[in-house]
Amino acid sequence: MDIELKHIAKRSENLSDWYTDVILKGELADYAPVRGCMVYREYGYAIWERVKKMLGQRIIDAGHQDVYYPLFIPRSLLMKEAEHIEGFSPEVAWVTIGGGEKLAEPLAVRPTSEVIIGTMWAKWIGSYRDLPVLQNQWANVVRWEKATRPFLRTLEFLWQEGHTAHRTEDEARKETSLILDVYREFAVEDLALAVLAGQKSESEKFAGAVETYAIEGMMPDGKALQCGTSHFLGQNFAKAFDIRFLDDDNTEKLVWTTSWGVSHRIIGGMIMQHGDDSGLILPPKAAPVQVVVVPILYDETKAQVLEAADKLAKLLRSQSAFGEPLRVHADLDETTTPGFKFSKWELKGVPLRLEIGPKDLEKSQATAVARDNRSKSALAFEPGAGTFDSEGLAGMLSGVQERLRERASQELASRLFETSSFDEFKEIVAGKGFAVAAWDGAEETEAAVKEATSATVRVLKKGVTSGNVACVYSGRPAQYIAYWGQSY
RNA sequence: CGGGGUGUGGCGCAGUCCGGUUAGCGCGCCUGCUUUGGGAGCAGGAGGUCGGGAGUUCAAAUCUCCCCACCCCGACCA
Numbered sequence: 001m002d003i004e005l006k007h008i009a010k011r012s013e014n015l016s017d018w019y020t021d022v023i024l025k026g027e028l029a030d031y032a033p034v035r036g037c038m039v040y041r042e043y044g045y046a047i048w049e050r051v052k053k054m055l056g057q058r059i060i061d062a063g064h065q066d067v068y069y070p071l072f073i074p075r076s077l078l079m080k081e082a083e084h085i086e087g088f089s090p091e092v093a094w095v096t097i098g099g100g101e102k103l104a105e106p107l108a109v110r111p112t113s114e115v116i117i118g119t120m121w122a123k124w125i126g127s128y129r130d131l132p133v134l135q136n137q138w139a140n141v142v143r144w145e146k147a148t149r150p151f152l153r154t155l156e157f158l159w160q161e162g163h164t165a166h167r168t169e170d171e172a173r174k175e176t177s178l179i180l181d182v183y184r185e186f187a188v189e190d191l192a193l194a195v196l197a198g199q200k201s202e203s204e205k206f207a208g209a210v211e212t213y214a215i216e217g218m219m220p221d222g223k224a225l226q227c228g229t230s231h232f233l234g235q236n237f238a239k240a241f242d243i244r245f246l247d248d249d250n251t252e253k254l255v256w257t258t259s260w261g262v263s264h265r266i267i268g269g270m271i272m273q274h275g276d277d278s279g280l281i282l283p284p285k286a287a288p289v290q291v292v293v294v295p296i297l298y299d300e301t302k303a304q305v306l307e308a309a310d311k312l313a314k315l316l317r318s319q320s321a322f323g324e325p326l327r328v329h330a331d332l333d334e335t336t337t338p339g340f341k342f343s344k345w346e347l348k349g350v351p352l353r354l355e356i357g358p359k360d361l362e363k364s365q366a367t368a369v370a371r372d373n374r375s376k377s378a379l380a381f382e383p384g385a386g387t388f389d390s391e392g393l394a395g396m397l398s399g400v401q402e403r404l405r406e407r408a409s410q411e412l413a414s415r416l417f418e419t420s421s422f423d424e425f426k427e428i429v430a431g432k433g434f435a436v437a438a439w440d441g442a443e444e445t446e447a448a449v450k451e452a453t454s455a456t457v458r459v460l461k462k463g464v465t466s467g468n469v470a471c472v473y474s475g476r477p478a479q480y481i482a483y484w485g486q487s488y
Numbered sequence: 489c490g491g492g493g494u495g496u497g498g499c500g501c502a503g504u505c506c507g508g509u510u511a512g513c514g515c516g517c518c519u520g521c522u523u524u525g526g527g528a529g530c531a532g533g534a535g536g537u538c539g540g541g542a543g544u545u546c547a548a549a550u551c552u553c554c555c556c557a558c559c560c561c562g563a564c565c566a
Contacts (some may be wrong), residue, residue: 007515007527016560031558033557035557035558087565090564090565091564091565112566141566143565143566145564145565145566146489146563146564146565147560147561147562147563147564147565152566153565153566157566159566206566214566225566226565226566227566228566229566261566262566263566264566265566266566294525296524296525297524298523298524298525299523299524334524336524336527337523337524337525337526337527337528338524338525338526338527339524339525339526339527339528340524340526340527340528341526341527342525342526342527343526343527344527346526355525357525358525359525360525367525454562487565488565488566
């Protein structure tokens with residue numbers, strides 16, 4: 001069946017316009033009267049709440065607890081870690097006036113919370129018995145970016161930032177990779193994204209970190225999107241904030257810390273990776289509405305159909321999917337046509353639609369339509385007896401989740417191109433996807449490649465042990481195989 | 489921060505070059521009737537400090553100057 005589209009750009013033709021259209025017209029978010037800031041509308045915020053719920057649970061399951069630190073950071077604290085302030089100062093917003101008076105010390109609106117957390121830890125941590133500290137915070141942060149886009153880059157953004165302190169280097173390194181796994185599993189299992197996980201190059205690492213790891217997604221326009229980062233901070237912040245503990249050998253030591261974050265940007269990634277020309281396609285685990293019930297109303301049968309639709313919605317709400325109560329919306333509005341509702345909920349990406357009309361009532365069924373491939377199934381439904389084919393429904397929901405994940409995974413695989421030729425490399429990163437290519441590990445090589453192609457090392461794939469692999473750019477012996485790409 | 493562009497009912501635009509009575513159009517919105525299994529039709533209706541300020545003029549959405557905001561493309565970043 002051909003679906004004529006009147007109101008949004010085609011994803012297949014103009015990803016950028018499509019992206020903006022689905023966010024605005026799908027009522028996820030709107031531009032705020034502040035440059036670079038967005039308003040989360042009900043539906044968009046509900047998606048963020050899903051992220052919080054699913055990722056939050058994974059973080060808690062990995063042993064962390066939620067906390068909350070202040071929005072403001074005194075200037076003197078921010079200045080303590082040299083690399084950190086150097087990296088962040090260009091994008092910090094400052095409060096200089098409060099209560100009508102100029103402040104003695106300006107307050108930074110947090111761009112991230114390492115320094116205020118480090119300051120408090122210095123006070124709280126005294127003994128090896130106080131370690132590890134495993135904290136997570138859901139918060140807003142502000143970074144004064146030059147160019148912004150809804151979800152992908154905004155001045156103020158929502159995220160979670162985890163911060164941990166450990167007794168040993170080994171333990172902190174394990175935490176860093178544990179979190180990278182948590183992020184990868186969350187992206188793949190819950191959001192049905194396909195990502196590469198690995199270490200960042202020196203130039204791309206977090207300001208103040210020893211090592212940064214990331215998950216990177218590949219968008220349909222061939223650009224990479226960093227969807228989450230996990231940093232091994234070594235003892236850099238421990239030194240700057242004097243976070244010491246007395247170990248069981250009665251010597252004073254510095255703690256080893258990590259930090260890690262996933263922002264609302266991952267919603268932008270999910271939007272781009274899963275949509276089609278009709279709008280969003282949300283993976284059922286992440287969808288605020290998993291099933292929308294649409295009654296087909298005619299004058300003669302309106303009463304019976306509305307009653308059945310209402311009954312069906314109630315029945316569905318008492319069921320569960322993926323271990324949680326099923327999230328159901330019944331669109332009983334009598335002033336719009338079924339076709340309008342189909343389009344509306346498809347634009348919003350609801351994974352499953354249940355149509356119920358006179359023909360369905362006659363056959364004791366509801367017609368289920370999957371959002372991703374529009375496959376239809378009749379699911380048994382007896383309004384009188386209150387019975388419904390819930391297994392059939394659950395099967396369709398997990399079908400959508402699985403197909404999206406599979407589609408994303410194949411899409412990523414089809415956008416990985418190994419090459420040893422710099423000419424090929426240039427073509428690959430100019431819109432095809434990731435170039436998998438050898439790198440001599442030199443910062444000036446990465447800088448030169450960026451200058452020539454605007455691509456950077458997104459993550460390192462692996463180290464090269466033998467000396468016979470040549471860097472794709474310099475021809476010198478390679479240290480790494482890296483995934484290169486242009487990024488958002 | 490460099491280059492380009494745009495500000496006109498809720499949204500998208502025309503009108504601006506070449507000043508001239510009541511500022512148009514499409515969508516959306518409201519009311520009524522007919523409709524309703526893929527974005528319904530007809531009829532009627534509501535809604536405007538033309539981004540802001542100053543100037544030129546008998547007369548400014550239109551010309552001049554200043555300011556503000558936003559968007560796109562680059563450089564910087566979750």
